[in-house]
Amino acid sequence: MSLIRVTRRSTPAIRFSHPIRRRHIADARPFREHDHVLLQPLRDRTNSGVLFRGPLRPGKQIDTHKGVLNHSSIIGKRVRDVVQGEPLKSGKPAAVFRLLEVKLDDHVRFSRRLVTPIYPADANLIVSLLDLHPEVYDGEDGTAGPLLEILEAGTGHGSLTLHLSRAVHAANPPRAKASFESSDDSNAVATPPTDDADWSDRRRAIVHTIEISPRYAEHARRTVSAFRHGQYAGNIDFHVGNVSEWTRAALTERNDEAFLSHAFLDLPNADTHIADVTKALRVDGTLIVFNPSITQITECALSIKRDGIPLELDTVIELGVNGGSGGREWDVRPVIPRAARPVVQAGSETADGNPDDSAVEIDDPEKVEGTTAIEGSADTLKWSMVCRPKVGERVVGGGFLGVWKKRRT
Known part of the structure; x- marks a missing residue:
């Protein structure tokens, strides 16, 4: 599948020069x-x-x-x-x-949509989990030091895209002015000036967002550009295509050097893309996977263990109902049940002195405290999953976030 950048539609447009203020006080x-x-x-x-x-x-x-x-x-x-x-x-x-004044959550909730957006409360939670601390742009050479690059796979409505762009906005230089394009539907959106290439090269933070559907990608671009005269649009690079193919191509351009600070996957079969995305992720970078079902999160966790992908599961969080974030943490971890352990040291006991009849969590299949070396490799062991809420008994929510950190290999 070819990878393309989203550009403006070829509809004839009327352009209006209009300054973008560095400060937007209501x-x-x-x-x-x-x-x-x-x-x-x-x-x-x-x-x-x-x-x-x-x-x-x-x-x-x-x-x-x-x-x-x-x-x-x-x-x-x-x-x-x-x-x-x-x-x-x-x-x-x-x-x-x-x-x-139109606030960001108003824009997300009320703007025209083709797909269900990530609601503001959930988007704010996701951004907080990334723990972003971009340095304010000080006018120095934009090529100095590593860029802050974030990947979002599954642009959808553009809600999370806007929240991510707002979070890193201070790291980029201000733009002097923008223009507006107006088509027959009278839906004007801000577009960058024609001499914007130099500004793009000086950016210190970039949000790469990828969508498989050209229609959804274009709609998200217009949603982002329509908010506050396109104040946050310049921080974002829109792409159309397959995220694994894009990641491999981007790594080739960078001589296989990891460049992503963080990544977020919100797409079907996310587990099939984790390996490629992880290769582009820097050490200690955060990978967040959003899935509507907890079983999909466990599939991702098992896939990471089976394939030996250098990620450590940090936390699993259940989102709330009707666009609200419950933030309930889940205990999700790969384990090897006792029946599947080939060799166990005789007389092994737990801390309370009783025989160990529980499952043993394996971080390193070659060495387990209290047991001898387990025969077999990570891809042949019979992994199972512990999967339960840490509080409460009933699962009610709008989805789940699996959060991983890349470890040093």
Whole structure:
């Protein structure tokens, strides 16, 4: 399968020069053309609001079920200002809205979607597990020192892509300006300036995101570019193709030198891609696998043991329900049951003095404390899995995260 970079569609576009501010403070400036706005009914503060998907433009209007709201009545207003729509033909008063800044979780929850996104609470948990501490860009030569490169396989909606890009944003130099492309659907998104190649070469942090579907990849690119005038789009390189093929090609370009600081896999049959991705992962780099089923996580753990992949299981976490992160930790580890152990030292006892009738966890198949050497190699041993929640009895959740760390070989 060929690997391609996602580019803008060939639809003729109208371009508008527009500066990107280094700081984006909600109350520091009024709403202006091409901004997105969140409308909250004034008399219903429990309502989280409605995201108007199109950008603001003079002469345009927003049609709501309670009346028409002209863009011109919003442009020039500030956050938390109140605007009123035109009166309804029925004689009833038009709705009154409070203008709110579009936050990242609003953008993820309300923006048009083709696939289910990783909800903000889960995305924040994943980013926190990576423990990112990018150094702020200081204007020095961008070629000095290793880059912070993160791989996301399974771009999907682009939710996690945005959260990762925001987390590493300070490591890259600011861009002077951007432009906007507008097609017939009036869905304008920010695009980088034509002389952006030099800026890309000076980046200190890059999020590589790969999607097998060109349609989903393009949709994710537009979702990312539509948020805050594309503030975080420049940190991301979008790719279309197979993650294993991309990783092998990237390693060849780098003379087989590991370059990834972290990796995240959210795709079917993730266990078949772990070996290739691990080769590109630096020592102590984090690999996170998201699967909807705990049995898929155990398949990944067993595959890593059987294939001798240099990864150590750090933790397994169950996500919560309805987009919330429960964060419940699971005890998941490969073991060799007593019946499958070929040779056990006679009289072996546990710490409490009783005979050892439990399964023995094996980190090094050639040497196990309290036993003689086990015959056979890692790929011939009959591995089983301990798989249970560390607290509670019932499994209810939206998915599972398996977190591994690359060990030194």
